[in-house]
Amino acid sequence: MSQRQKPSDGLVAILNDQRDFEILQREGWYRIPVTNAPRRWPPRWLAFYQTKIFGEDAYSVRYYGEVAKMEVLPRAALFPQERPNPKSDKVYHKISLRDVKMLPQPIRSLRPRRIVFIPTTWQKLITATEFNDLFDDSPLEDNLWHSLRSWQIRAERQWTVDVGSQRFLLDFAIFCNEGKIDVETDGDSYHIGKEEGGRDNLRNNSLATVGWQVLRFNTAQIRERTADYCVPEILKTINRLDGLQDESAAPRIFYQTDEGTAQQLSLLEGEEEYDADDALEG
DSSP: OOGGGOOBSEEEEEEOOHHHHHHHHHHOEEEEEGGGOOSSOSBSEEEEEEOGGGGGGOSEEEEEEEEEEEEEEEHHHHOTTSOOOTTTTOEEEEEEESOOEEEEEEEEOSSOOOOSEEEEOHHHHHHOSSGGGGOOSOHHHHHHHHHHHHTTOOEEEEEEEEETTEEEEEEEEEEETTEEEEEEEEOTTSSOSHHHHHHHHHHHHHHHTTTEEEEEEEHHHHHHSIIIIIHHHHHHHHHHTTSBOOSSSSOEEEEEETTEEEEEEOSOOOOOOOOOOOOOOO
């Protein structure tokens, strides 16, 4: 079985169209273009992230369902009443669900964000308290995520940034009062050769032009020195950028005491607007 065909426990998919939502509710199926199928495939169940068109329900995961059947069909078969058009021959995975259920509590994204598909697990779906808890890409990322949460550092996982015609996916995005931090978790088999190092350098420079500072931590640092190296470096960078910028409070900064590192609110207030919603396709 190839990497692309490796089964997934579950998948968070995007709902950015009222018609697709009505089809899901009324007929119990969802479509994914075959060319856009995620790396871990097929999923055993789907959950759905609703975008800004859903008003009060926007930027949250509320519905899910177990996969009952999967078919590969052209768009003309999915929408037989639709007039022929350039998309009529486009091929989709039609995913039929046994039942569409509502979660006891919605899983909200604290910032509006763009997604396409997010592999996750059933355990993460039923225990998530916010959207970033759902990601299941890397044990290294999970380790660092739990440390950031313990410090109440609001980070966004797998955050998309556009720089001109380039699109970058950040492991963690942290928004500060005077800048933004991209935290990358580099596994041992990545970013170690001249070619990979050159790409990282170009990437870092591109992100710097739009206000991002990049911090990179390798496997050993995250597994063995998260508490005494990775987190302190992140905290120092947050302080250098005038503290965390939360939506509901003044920026938070961190300082050393005899008992360790503590945090306090800055006297400055402000709020950064970050509009990030991206449609999959019509």
